Amino acid sequence: METTNKYFFKDMSVMFGRSMRHVFRSMDTIITVSITPIAMMLLFVYVFGGAIETGTENYVNYLLPGIMLMAIGSGIAYVAYRLFTDKQRGIFERFHSMPIARSTVLWGHVLTSIISNGISVVVIILVALLMGFRSSAGILAWLSVFGILGVFTLALTWIAVIAGLAAKTPDGAGAFSYPIIFLPFISSAFVPTNTMPSAVRIFAENQPVTPIVEAIRNLLSNQPVGNDIWIALAWCIAIIIVAYIFAMRIYKRI
Amino acid sequence: MKNSIIQIKEVKKSYKDIEVLKGVDFEVEQGEIFALLGSNGSGKTTMIRIMTTLLKADAGRIVINGFDIVKNSRNIRGSISLTGQFAAIDEILTGRENLQMIAKLRHLKNPDEVANALINRFGMSEAAGRRVSTYSGGMKRRIDIAMSLVGNPKIIFLDEPTTGLDPEARLEVWKIVKDLSAAGTTVF
Numbered sequence: 001m002e003t004t005n006k007y008f009f010k011d012m013s014v015m016f017g018r019s020m021r022h023v024f025r026s027m028d029t030i031i032t033v034s035i036t037p038i039a040m041m042l043l044f045v046y047v048f049g050g051a052i053e054t055g056t057e058n059y060v061n062y063l064l065p066g067i068m069l070m071a072i073g074s075g076i077a078y079v080a081y082r083l084f085t086d087k088q089r090g091i092f093e094r095f096h097s098m099p100i101a102r103s104t105v106l107w108g109h110v111l112t113s114i115i116s117n118g119i120s121v122v123v124i125i126l127v128a129l130l131m132g133f134r135s136s137a138g139i140l141a142w143l144s145v146f147g148i149l150g151v152f153t154l155a156l157t158w159i160a161v162i163a164g165l166a167a168k169t170p171d172g173a174g175a176f177s178y179p180i181i182f183l184p185f186i187s188s189a190f191v192p193t194n195t196m197p198s199a200v201r202i203f204a205e206n207q208p209v210t211p212i213v214e215a216i217r218n219l220l221s222n223q224p225v226g227n228d229i230w231i232a233l234a235w236c237i238a239i240i241i242v243a244y245i246f247a248m249r250i251y252k253r254i
Numbered sequence: 255m256k257n258s259i260i261q262i263k264e265v266k267k268s269y270k271d272i273e274v275l276k277g278v279d280f281e282v283e284q285g286e287i288f289a290l291l292g293s294n295g296s297g298k299t300t301m302i303r304i305m306t307t308l309l310k311a312d313a314g315r316i317v318i319n320g321f322d323i324v325k326n327s328r329n330i331r332g333s334i335s336l337t338g339q340f341a342a343i344d345e346i347l348t349g350r351e352n353l354q355m356i357a358k359l360r361h362l363k364n365p366d367e368v369a370n371a372l373i374n375r376f377g378m379s380e381a382a383g384r385r386v387s388t389y390s391g392g393m394k395r396r397i398d399i400a401m402s403l404v405g406n407p408k409i410i411f412l413d414e415p416t417t418g419l420d421p422e423a424r425l426e427v428w429k430i431v432k433d434l435s436a437a438g439t440t441v442f
Binding site: 007010011014018021022025026089090091093094095096097098099100 | 328331334339340341342343344346347351360401
């Protein structure tokens with residue numbers, strides 16, 4: 001609609017600032033996206049971990065990628081919830097009837113999702129370090145890890161946009177995230193797939209979480225990543241494209 | 255006639271097979287309080303959504319503040335503000351932050367001063383530092399209307415602004431509307 005817009009960045013910063021305030025003012029959000037994954041990590045390392053045979057010496061190292069993905073999975077549920085609230089309260093309408101760059105209304109939420117999930121991932125890594133996580137990865141490998149996590153977050157965020165805009169109730173807005181949070185359980189995130197029954201194993205090895213987890217795990221332990229990283233990126237980019245198209249279609253309708 | 259700040263001609267809008275607006279014509283002069291009456295579902299909100307650029311009309315001509323809605327919707331958005339049926343406020347933010355946010359989005363130079371001036375004008379200095387979620391219905395409406403006044407738009411669209419308010423709060427809203435009109439703002 002508007003081709004060039006000199007206010008894009010200014011409006012974007014207002015939208016982003018507003019949405020980040022929502023994150024930091026909601027105890028619920030902070031607990032769910034950081035403390036719950038940390039509790040899961042403690043549980044798996046200190047309760048189940050002793051009985052799990054991963055073939056690696058350090059189970060925290062094995063577990064960390066899956067925990068990060070779960071944190072992002074629960075983080076995006078709040079993106080959907082915030083979008084739903086904005087739509088429900090008529091805040092979108094107020095913004096859209098103002099002389100602003102309209103696209104920032106949506107992109108502010110998307111940027112907030114990337115940044116707030118980034119923060120919770122960093123917090124989780126710091127706790128993992130206290131629990132004995134060690135990595136021999138160099139700068140480039142770390143950057144690749146954050147790159148993959150960023151693309152993964154973006155993919156889930158666009159799914160969250162669809163859920164938030166299409167939902168009829170606040171519960172509905174968040175419900176889509178449960179299957180996403182559970183996907184890591186049926187993958188190589190917590191245990192190697194080779195002890196799973198074949199049907200489960202086939203699913204586990206061919207769903208997006210496994211290549212993402214494997215790529216991150218290998219990057220962090222300085223191992224060759226092979227094809228996993230490309231499969232991981234292909235999954236994420238495919239999800240981004242499809243979800244973005246659907247999200248924009250719904251967004252134009254409201 | 256040429257001074258009309260809102261000119262509406264033969265505006266039509268249908269949702270699928272249902273014809274909601276069947277050729278609406280009217281004009282509103284500057285400083286006028288213009289009320290659109292009709293039963294529920296008669297298309298009042300649809301008309302307001304079209305004039306506030308949220309919805310496109312199927313046919314007809316709309317000129318607001320001298321701008322044609324098809325060619326110049328952005329300039330129209332700079333001349334108007336909308337207060338919907340339900341208070342469109344960010345409940346996580348405080349009253350002051352809501353006003354500042356709107357001032358920034360209207361690209362005003364001094365958002366803090368604009369916010370403070372409105373807080374004083376609406377007698378909300380005590381509540382301004384609290385989150386809007388703690389406000390009563392009447393207070394939410396007040397801050398909602400205050401948000402619509404940020405940047406002194408020429409035309410203010412109020413879509414059933416007294417919905418859900420008690421009689422006292424209703425009177426207060428109507429008093430605000432009268433004051434605005436006296437100051438030259440067009441209220442729809």
